[in-house]
Amino acid sequence: MGETLPGMSSGLGDEALRVRQLVAVFAPNRWLPPPVTLGDGPLLIGRERDAALVLEDEEVSRRHAEVRYDGRADVWVVRDCGSRNGLWIDGVRVTRATLVHGTVVRIGRTLLVFVDVLVAAGRQLRSETQALRGHSVAMQQVRGEIATLASQRIPLLVLGETGVGKELVARDLHERSGRSGPFVPVSCATIPSGLSDGELFGQTVGVFTSAVAPRDGLFGQARGGTLFLDEIGELSAAVQSKLLRALAMGEVHPAGRAQPAEGDVQVIAATHRDLAEDVATGGFRADLYSRLAGWVLRVPPLRERREDILYLAHAVLERWRGAQLALSARAAEKLLLHDWPFNVRELEHAIETAAVRAEGDAVIRCQYLPPAIGDRARAHHGLQLREVRPGELAKGTESLRGKAPVGAGRGRR
Numbered sequence: 001m002g003e004t005l006p007g008m009s010s011g012l013g014d015e016a017l018r019v020r021q022l023v024a025v026f027a028p029n030r031w032l033p034p035p036v037t038l039g040d041g042p043l044l045i046g047r048e049r050d051a052a053l054v055l056e057d058e059e060v061s062r063r064h065a066e067v068r069y070d071g072r073a074d075v076w077v078v079r080d081c082g083s084r085n086g087l088w089i090d091g092v093r094v095t096r097a098t099l100v101h102g103t104v105v106r107i108g109r110t111l112l113v114f115v116d117v118l119v120a121a122g123r124q125l126r127s128e129t130q131a132l133r134g135h136s137v138a139m140q141q142v143r144g145e146i147a148t149l150a151s152q153r154i155p156l157l158v159l160g161e162t163g164v165g166k167e168l169v170a171r172d173l174h175e176r177s178g179r180s181g182p183f184v185p186v187s188c189a190t191i192p193s194g195l196s197d198g199e200l201f202g203q204t205v206g207v208f209t210s211a212v213a214p215r216d217g218l219f220g221q222a223r224g225g226t227l228f229l230d231e232i233g234e235l236s237a238a239v240q241s242k243l244l245r246a247l248a249m250g251e252v253h254p255a256g257r258a259q260p261a262e263g264d265v266q267v268i269a270a271t272h273r274d275l276a277e278d279v280a281t282g283g284f285r286a287d288l289y290s291r292l293a294g295w296v297l298r299v300p301p302l303r304e305r306r307e308d309i310l311y312l313a314h315a316v317l318e319r320w321r322g323a324q325l326a327l328s329a330r331a332a333e334k335l336l337l338h339d340w341p342f343n344v345r346e347l348e349h350a351i352e353t354a355a356v357r358a359e360g361d362a363v364i365r366c367q368y369l370p371p372a373i374g375d376r377a378r379a380h381h382g383l384q385l386r387e388v389r390p391g392e393l394a395k396g397t398e399s400l401r402g403k404a405p406v407g408a409g410r411g412r413r
Helices: 137-149 166-177 198-199 237-249 275-280 288-294 308-322 329-337 343-357 389-398
Strands: 016-026 044-046 065-070 075-080 087-089 090-101 105-109 109-120 158-161 184-188 226-230 268-273 295-298 384-387
Touching: 016 329, 075 087, 075 226, 109 137, 109 308, 109 329, 137 166, 137 295, 158 166, 166 184, 166 226, 166 268, 198 237, 268 288, 275 288, 308 329, 308 343, 329 343, 343 389
Parallel strands: 158 268, 158 295, 184 226, 226 268
Antiparallel strands: 016 109, 044 065, 065 075, 075 090, 087 090, 087 105, 090 384, 105 109
């Protein structure tokens, strides 16, 4: 059953709903308050019990910061309420800044992410599965699309950058489809341009000199199941033509056989490339694109769902050393501010590397993270209205030094 997110506000007619939330992703005591939806009035953040967002953090002042909507500029603005340890936006100490989707807010040793996303009206939202992890609205929408499409016989094109999990999406679609046949993944980058019909569609005995036994091609291997064509944009023109013929006819003709073979194969294609642009420049067949893209499902990059980063990182840590290994506040902030050009795959490798380097330590610290994590920090997108003076900056960072190790938030309770 689909879910409804709290705080879905319309204002965009029937086309979409807008969700604006502050999501806690890291806390020193490992307890994460639930996401807070931003409304019309100001939102107070602090240790005070009547604050809209109460943070159980010794580094947080009673009335630490306030978030308020600026109707003239149509933006949300966060400001420091004269706190002891300051307000940090995307790693920079400020007194006031605008919030955009993905802004990382540090208050004390607690880390928050501002979420501002659109949800199409009527779109299903599905909670986390073992195959596709993450609490973000973006991933809930992806899982909702999968639930809608799984039982449909419609050509599907999965778009997404390298490392976002396109094959995981295809596998989940296959497993939910109820199809009895296998899931057959094929990297199109490894398919030679001279691929014969026999390799693609199968062959009978004697059709070639070397054909001493019948052979199932890629379509035959996936009979009754799903053929996943990963990186479809890498196919040569010759193979594109052969694939188009199979999709257009809706049947498979093994080499040497007059009658078509059973062609009950669901085809899911995926690519990190802009296929529409490739079509426009002649690099990809327009007729094949139209056959493949009956439905286009986009998997968002990790930088567009920063609220999932630490949750995914902790899942990797649990696989390595169970509940014995945690993240320091500084390391957690570094992970949040990294751009992740290779997405979830890069995050997994970074955490695995850090876990090895942290052997004998209960905490993943900054020095254990790969050096590249600090090299590709995201640009500060919030409008910085007044940065704190250098002397105040030094005083603020001092509060995080020499503290006892802190852990990563493990989930909301």
